[in-house]
Amino acid sequence: MSSKxxxxxxxxxxxxxxxxxxxxxxxxxxxxxxxLSNLKKNRKVYIQQRNSNIFFLADRSQTLNSSKKELDYMKKDLQDL
Incomplete structure (x- = not known):
């Protein structure tokens, strides 16, 4: 088998x-x-601090939007491969 x-x-x-x-x-x-999409409006959402076991209270709609954006980026990266 050749090196190439x-x-x-x-x-x-x-x-x-x-x-x-x-x-x-x-x-x-x-x-x-x-x-996140199926949560009731009044439910609390927590996000984990990177590289830590600490969670912070977050806005549900902002968390959902950022999760959707991250999913879109991942799909785009997969298509680029």
């Missing part, structure tokens, strides 16, 4: 792993969006 062929195989496997990981994250984000 081996590099192509490694690139393909790496890209395939990236796609699988991104697909998993997209599925998770869809669940988040669905859960």
């Amino acid at each position: 062929s081996r590099d192509d195989d490694e690139h393909f496997e790496g890209q395939s792993a990236l796609k699988e990981d991104l697909n998993r994250k997209i599925k998770e984000q869809k669940v988040v969006v669905d859960e």
